[in-house]
Amino acid sequence: MIRVLHVITGLEHGGAERQLALLLPHLPPTVACEVVSLTRAGTVGAEIAAGGVPVHELGMGGNRDLAALPRLVRLIRRGRYDVVHTHLYRACVYGRVAARLAGVGPRRSAPRIIATEHSLGDGHLEGRRTTRGVRALYLATERLGSLTIAVSPTVERRLHAWGVAPERVEVVPNAVDAAAFAFDPARRAATRAALGLAPDEPVVGAVGRLVPTKRFDLLVDALARPALAGARLLVVGDGPQRHALDRLAAARGFYGRAVLAGGTADVPGALAAMDVLAAPSVQETFVLGVLDGLAAGLPVLYTACPALDALPSGAAPGARRLPPAADADRWSAELARLLPSGARARAAVPPAVARHHAVADQAARLARLYAGEPAGGADRAPTTREVIPT
Incomplete structure (x- = not known):
């Protein structure tokens, strides 16, 4: 032992x-x-x-x-x-x-x-x-x-x-436990009701600590654009930028459409309530939320995600990347294109989750390290992933 x-x-x-x-x-x-x-x-x-x-x-x-x-x-x-x-x-x-x-x-x-x-x-x-x-x-x-x-x-x-x-x-x-994020319509309905979201409202979601490096202010600006006039923004997480985001939403005339839900233990429920996941940060070490979103079957729009960059091309077909220079107008346009697909159906769990980040595999690698053995199995070769051109 x-x-x-x-x-x-x-x-x-x-x-x-x-x-x-x-x-x-x-x-x-x-x-x-x-x-x-x-x-x-x-x-x-x-x-x-x-x-x-x-x-x-x-x-x-x-x-x-x-x-x-x-x-x-x-x-x-x-x-x-x-x-x-x-x-x-x-x-x-x-x-x-x-x-x-x-x-x-x-x-x-x-x-x-x-x-x-x-x-x-x-x-x-x-x-x-x-x-x-x-x-x-x-x-x-x-x-x-x-x-x-x-x-x-x-x-x-x-x-x-x-x-x-x-x-x-x-x-x-x-690691990601894909089974925990399996889509459940009843969970979606219950979470939306608890957050004050109507059953058929299009919802752009984001998950992470509310700090400037996450660039959630860019999402507030994007959701205030005409292309997303009927959409709501759901941000799950807490942090020092919360009041600044509240003030920005009010200044953009978007206050009633932004839901800053704070931290929650029910991330699968929050993802079930969303129709697309956005991750605009340009400064990341892994971006677990992106993999969680893919496990939940959501279309994902992101800027930086080392967890995907290290995987073979095609491992995450539901994820699309915008360049760091993309502004709120571009984010608004791309999110508007993705929203209907997320609202209609959920995608299957991609290889990025099922094959490369399964929780049982990562736990076994840790156990090998504790026993003094090589962890094995690391994905180290970065690949060039699709970037939506500006």
């Missing part, structure tokens, strides 16, 4: 949090996991605990709450874990230091301190601009660990550019 402690910054709604909750039940019985949230356990923590995985809440007050470090060290010592696996910047910094202080360290047979890098962008980390200090602390604590998992070849290349040695990085892409 391999005992693993997952250390994560928090367990509210978010991509990294959802990934952890998704993977834990699919790990083999030879891997026993516990989870510690540095801050609040939150709704995702409750979901994980309900599945039988012990969840600890450290109660950390902020990035500089150093009193949390000895508490984490004591937790690791008591648990006598074989592996400490960290997620997100704060947890990676504190988790690696605590694991070393608790006596967990590299060994020949298996990596003992593993980190997953979910959100390393080009000049951004977890939606925030990186500074010299952030980068220096990241690299200093990275050397305390054994291995960093990159969620895409794009993240792998960025880690190498930061100075992380190639032999210390392994690609294990994010």
Whole structure:
């Protein structure tokens, strides 16, 4: 039995949090996991605990709450874990230091301190601009660990550019549970009713943290154009840009047609309520929401998606890409073309999800890493994907 402690910054709604909750039940019985949230356990923590995985809440007050470090060290010592696996910047910094202080360290047979890098962008980390200090602390604590998992070849290349040695990085892409996103008309009707959306209204959707790099303001501008006059905008996620998006929608005369639903545990229900998924961000590390949308059978319009760029051509026939320079008029026109197809029927689950990102496969790769074996199976060769010309 391999005992693993997952250390994560928090367990509210978010991509990294959802990934952890998704993977834990699919790990083999030879891997026993516990989870510690540095801050609040939150709704995702409750979901994980309900599945039988012990969840600890450290109660950390902020990035500089150093009193949390000895508490984490004591937790690791008591648990006598074989592996400490960290997620997100704060947890990676504190988790690696605590694991070393608790006596967990590299060994020949298996990596003992593993980190997953979910959100390393080009000049951004977890939606925030990186500074010299952030980068220096990241690299200093990275050397305390054994291995960093990159969620895409794009993240792998960025880690190498930061100075992380190639032999210390392994690609294990994010996972999708296609069965969880299977379209259900009753779920669509219930979610629409709960959100105040009429059964037959065309709905453009988006999923993600409300930060400037996601460019959800571009969608507000696009939905305010005449081509989408009868459509509604549904944005699932929360973050510091929420009030700015509200103000922008009001300024565009679009306020009543924009639904900022906040974070939710029912992402499949939210996707069922949509007719097309839009992902206009030009700065991404994976874009799990795009794969979720494809799993739900939605047509997807996106700008950057490393998860698709690393796959063979034709793996995601329902996804179309607009160039970064495309403006609100272009987004409006392309979304108007896609809306009817999403409203009429749902597409089959594409190979991008079923073949390349199946949750059982990714969980098995993690388990191999915990046991000291190569993860295997990473998709590393980028391809040229269709771009809708300007």
